[in-house]
Amino acid sequence: MGMTQKADRDQIRRQNRSVVLQALRRNGPQARIDLGRITRLSPATVTSITSDLISEGLVAGVEDDCQREREKGARGRPRSLLALHGPAARVLAVKLSVNTIEMALADYAGRLVGRDVAGFDSTSVTADGFSEILIDSLRAFIARTGGVAPSFIALASQGVVDDSAGTVAWSPAFAVRHVQIVGPLARAFGVPCLLSNDTNMIAEALHRSDPQRYGGTFAVLFVDYGVGMGLFINDRLFVGETGAAAEIGHANHIPGGALCRCGRRGCLEAYLGDYALLRHARGLDLQTPPACLPVGRETIRELIAAARAGDPGTLEAFHAGGTALGYAFARVIATLDPRRIVVTGAAADAYPLMEAAALTALEEGLVSDLRGSVEIEAIAWEEDLILRGTVARALHALDTEVFSETGYGNQREMLGG
Amino acid sequence: MGMTQKADRDQIRRQNRSVVLQALRRNGPQARIDLGRITRLSPATVTSITSDLISEGLVAGVEDDCQREREKGARGRPRSLLALHGPAARVLAVKLSVNTIEMALADYAGRLVGRDVAGFDSTSVTADGFSEILIDSLRAFIARTGGVAPSFIALASQGVVDDSAGTVAWSPAFAVRHVQIVGPLARAFGVPCLLSNDTNMIAEALHRSDPQRYGGTFAVLFVDYGVGMGLFINDRLFVGETGAAAEIGHANHIPGGALCRCGRRGCLEAYLGDYALLRHARGLDLQTPPACLPVGRETIRELIAAARAGDPGTLEAFHAGGTALGYAFARVIATLDPRRIVVTGAAADAYPLMEAAALTALEEGLVSDLRGSVEIEAIAWEEDLILRGTVARALHALDTEVFSETGYGNQREMLGG
DNA sequence: CAACTTTTTTTCGGACGTCGAAAAAAATAA
DNA sequence: TTATTTTTTTCGACGTCCGAAAAAAAGTTG
Structure with a gap:
């Protein structure tokens, strides 16, 4: 509380794994040597970390463009590109608004796997009852898109969100207050679950799209x-x-x-x-x-x-x-x-x-x-910005909080690597 | 920019040194075993870090209260207390307001070594000329209090401060704008120099006095x-x-x-x-x-x-x-x-x-x-809060930015250890 | 086509920091 | 004097990063 925390060996590896994953997410497929330049890690360390990540199924080699990209007359050993491995995980992004549950599923590489919209009755749901409707809608959506369980769920809601309680305190999307969201969802799916205000997700989307321009301290005013x-x-x-x-x-x-x-x-x-x-x-x-x-x-x-x-x-x-x-x-x-x-x-x-x-x-x-x-x-308004930001946030949470943890090897099969 | 930085071994040591220094600053003299409990570092690591700090003159043993504190009937090897070593460094805190330069000098242990007030003419100073007046006042003050050069200077000013330029952009304390402060001072004294808004220093003082209560996200409204x-x-x-x-x-x-x-x-x-x-x-x-x-x-x-x-x-x-x-x-x-x-x-x-x-x-x-x-x-207003906060901020900067750097051994003599 | 050059990737050994366990130190109690 | 208790230090193990050297995988050259 207030004081900086101690650091230890494990933390180094966690942070550097996360740095490598983020470098791949932000810059797309990269050769190890370039990952070293981006992250300022030595080539030796990059090899060590990426070989862990590859064996855990989080990262995979790209054979594809290897030769096409090569400039004519380039000598030396050709660089072999690494990329985030899509099948390593799926994230579920959900946007809650009046009468509407918007859902999107993306793989770990950020590719959209599917999206859909479900309806509900904003006026009649109860604070405790909505989670069941939500869970049913998500289950049906997941089944329609292949049945692969998500590793992370991020939600964006209109109105005022209570972070610590994991509820929507007050929102035009619900007639009632303190609608339970995070608790029931985390229990039902057994994965981490994050609830945010929808406008925050616009800021997140902008930041991920151009961290230079939308970085530091900036505000988004959402006039709708x-x-x-x-x-x-x-x-x-x-x-x-x-x-x-x-x-x-x-x-x-x-x-x-x-x-x-x-x-x-x-x-x-x-x-x-x-x-x-x-x-x-x-x-x-x-x-x-x-x-x-x-x-x-x-x-x-x-x-x-x-x-x-x-x-x-x-x-x-x-x-x-x-x-x-x-x-x-x-x-x-x-x-x-x-x-x-x-x-x-x-x-x-x-x-x-x-x-x-x-x-x-x-x-x-x-x-x-x-x-x-x-x-x-x-900037011109795009309806999708909120859901895109929610996906981005979920993926970022995987990079920094879930997959930064060393030794993810055993779970690979479960996730479909 | 935006992405988390890589971590390495040096960083661990830096951070843990800083954590130990902060634990001593916040909790006063402590035995190694208690430092371990506070910081969650192992006793072995505490010994290693503190022996470095002692040899660098930043920390010293306290013989004094060793036995007085001891409860009657306590067995075992008595704990030997360590404390921040006052002579390791001095910090200079300065408060700028209308016609007034308030100065305080504290040692590394946080003890006030001296304080004084100098006057100047707010209406007549120029944007480039004030720094000379300031430097002269500080030099005279330092000479009066023993002539030991400070290791860090922190300033608080009324009005609007420009952080990156190190200037006072606009203030009731000066008739002119963009008064140069940080550059000339850092050059004159050859030490790091920090300029802040005075109200921020109230927040800093409160935070350092009770990090639990005045922590997280909080605002101070200074009505004067x-x-x-x-x-x-x-x-x-x-x-x-x-x-x-x-x-x-x-x-x-x-x-x-x-x-x-x-x-x-x-x-x-x-x-x-x-x-x-x-x-x-x-x-x-x-x-x-x-x-x-x-x-x-x-x-x-x-x-x-x-x-x-x-x-x-x-x-x-x-x-x-x-x-x-x-x-x-x-x-x-x-x-x-x-x-x-x-x-x-x-x-x-x-x-x-x-x-x-x-x-x-x-x-x-x-x-x-x-x-x-x-x-x-x-809370009842105390005039000293601003200068106290400025001192606290300077000491905190020493703990986290200057003395966290490993291998301070050579500079010990210079600083008067 | 073999030898050389260039560039990327991997391997190896060294350095260093943390930790647990054991030893040492310094006191009191019996 | 010996046992007990508590703190502090020492020691060895482990893990991580890094630099240097080696290996790998191409193109270039004679």
Whole structure:
């Protein structure tokens, strides 16, 4: 607690195994000599570690491209490429949202083995009962994709997640609170199980896709039907003490301001959520209850179209949303001094409509000396980003926590190596 | 970048040396057997490491209390206590504020060797010129306290610090910006040099005083003439990408709100700073320029006295300040989900006057599900906390970064062992 | 086509750090 | 003086990394 832990011999090997696995995951198939350059381990050590990993079935040689890649006239012994061995393990990634369980299965090499969607009734499930529905859906999905048991399960859910309890504390996906997830799943499948906020998984996906650009300390603002935030701090996903960090949607923007879905006044979401934009666009009072507004999947797209067509009320709504967004930038920067802020989500396509107001608000909300050299960037929203991030996180957990453990040899057959 | 680093043998020894040094620093003089229990290292390893440290002059045996401590009737070979050896090194801690350079010198065992205050003219120093004044003051101070050169210098400054540049970007302590500190000092004294925000050093002091209580992720809100924040994330001081994290004083509280010293409207400080409280207590308009208000060292104390005497305007000012504080709590909790928030500073004595408003605001500003199990605590302000934290940080840096390096034997004489 | 060059991979021996077990040391108790 | 207890040190074993040398696997050259 607080003090650095002691180190011992085993730890060295664990860490270096993990470093080699991560190097292969990040850079694709590599020759041993290049693994040495990437990891700064000596060639001798690379040979030692990779021969362990090969005999454990986690890594395998690639015969395929060996000669094709070779430049003409290259002399010397040709490099033999090593790659993560797909069949070594499978990971199951799950995304929970309203009425929907989205599932993806990937092998250890990161190839997608299958994906599917199951439905459930968000309004009727109970806190204890949902896990059975979930387990059944996952079992059926696994059976359909070959019946190979996963080695790791990672889940992403809308709403507020309680890390230590392994529950969804509060979410639009469930009418009830404290929905049990991790415990029942880990028992049912007998494998490690990780539950996260969905927006965090966007940050994870970005980080894995380009660790240089999306690294250090950066924030993702997810502007969609609601507003979420994903946070990387010092190159690691940050979830806070209970897993509820980065819940900026219901952080206050203006004390006593617009009425929010959560019943409070002035939340950021009450200016940026789908219902908030619609409410403003229609010229309704800011205290109009969100439940009175007809929002759906199409809402945001329709609003963007209306604004592009020049509808003044809708433009004004995006302007107000942009102002709220800009103050959110200012507060995040003042608190965390990040390297980058990424805006995405269904409403990210509308960022050009909000940008001017957002930058003005940022200037009004933060002394310029504090703005550091932060870059603000809107990226087009892809629905798959969340599930991709969840897969990436599961694979990373295998690399660093499961397969870093030395002596995985016996389990090879079980996993289908 | 992003990927975990490789580990090797040297690193093990470095880490374990550092773990032993930290165990001695945190728990005071210890026998080898107890060091083994604390660090989870084997007795054999403890002997090996401590004998190195002793021969390098970093640790020394304590003959003194050996027998006094012994319980009557205790059998067996008596434990021989080891302690950090004071003369092994000295650290210099410096606090920069308006017109004032506060200095403290401590030995490696953490004992205060001397302290002093020097003055300078905040309004007239230049960005490049201040370092000379600083170096002269420090040289004179070192000469007065025995002339032993320090092994490490840590500085804390009011305002915004730029970590990578080693400058004070912007501060009430200087009329100019980007005041050079680290570079000139490191060159002049030839030792490592660390510059921090002063509020961060409060967090550091609390963490070192009780790592259990002030650990994990926690925030310190420093309410004084202005408002600052210090942040610990995952047991480590967090300063952001450029060192400007946790600058909550000029984060926006209410868009377009009260006029702040920085020229913007609605900053948290414009409701909680000394001038803000005074402005409100006197019933002045919120747009009254802060420069028009006669604030000084006594202001806060006088306001507290007036409020305790029942002055309605002053009570109302603290109420408004409390509301701003409560919204600040809400925003920090929503962003970081900390274990604890500590309120301190000259205005901390007034926390009872603000608490009711703060808790109401917290409730209005944050869904209860997000409140987690955060504890909010006001602690009485001690002026020395900042300098104590700066000393602690310097010593910790020696333990983990300088003396963890194996083979310090040759330098012993230089350092005065 | 055999000898040489180049590059990658493996093997070997040395160094070093941790650990468990045994020995040594330093006290009290009998 | 001898036994007991507790702490500290010593010793040998084991594991890991590394540098150097050897082996392997190609292309190049005469």
